[in-house]
């Protein structure tokens with residue numbers, strides 16, 4: 623469960639999050655909103671990359687505000703980035719193994735098992751020895767998700783994992799995301815502009831607009847709201863189709 627209480631973020635004259643209070647309880651929660659709405663900034667607050675000007679955040683009843691980013695892995699917080707972090711000259715396996723810098727394992731065997739299991743879960747076992755530079759956009763996103771699933775995560779935050787994917791690739795991604803709570807019991811917080819992906823994966827969805835909560839509720843109900851459609855004017859047809 624994520625509890626966000628009166629969070630504000632200020633970058634000079636820009637206030638990307640403005641007094642946001644919301645409680646997110648469902649296994650897979652969507653976060654949508656127009657470009658610049660504050661989605662990534664909120665994820666940065668949750669993962670500790672941005673300190674809020676005011677307010678607090680709890681994950682599973684633990685206060686995480688003020689905990690440094692590098693310590694949040696100990697709380698089971700994991701994230702992917704809007705721009706993937708795959709190193710071009712390392713193999714997929716080596717890229718995923720890099721998580722060992724942040725996560726402690728009981729033994730080398732436990733580490734290897736967790737890494738191979740996560741790679742298998744996202745469907746990339748056949749690609750482990752390929753270099754980052756040989757991986758497709760889809761494979762890079764999936765490798766990032768695999769990294770985020772290692773070491774008993776409690777909250778997995780995904781920042782636009784569907785960006786740049788084709789229809790068939792999105793279908794596979796959808797299955798992977800929907801499988802995460804069953805795979806490792808983590809809650810998933812999913813940012814994406816692909817409303818089909820959000821509708822297919824998310825039990826509940828929140829909508830941010832100019833750093834404020836525009837809507838929160840069951841995904842299909844939220845997508846039908848006139849104020850949500852209005853905020854997304856450019857994507858109106860897509861939203862209509864999804865709802």
Ligand SMILES: Nc1ncnc2c1ncn2[C@@H]1O[C@H](COP(=O)(O)OP(=O)(O)OP(=O)(O)O)[C@@H](O)[C@H]1O
Nearest residue numbers: 633636638655656657658659660661662663664704
């Ligand atoms: N480090 C920063 N310094 C200054 N301004 C920032 C910084 N990070 C984000 N912003 C600004 O905060 C606002 C929200 O940005 P954010 O990246 O959170 O939006 P977003 O909803 O993730 O958008 P997108 O859908 O394009 O990824 C934007 O106006 C952005 O320019």
Ligand SMILES: [Mg+2]
Nearest residue numbers: 661662663704
């Ligand atoms: Mg963003």
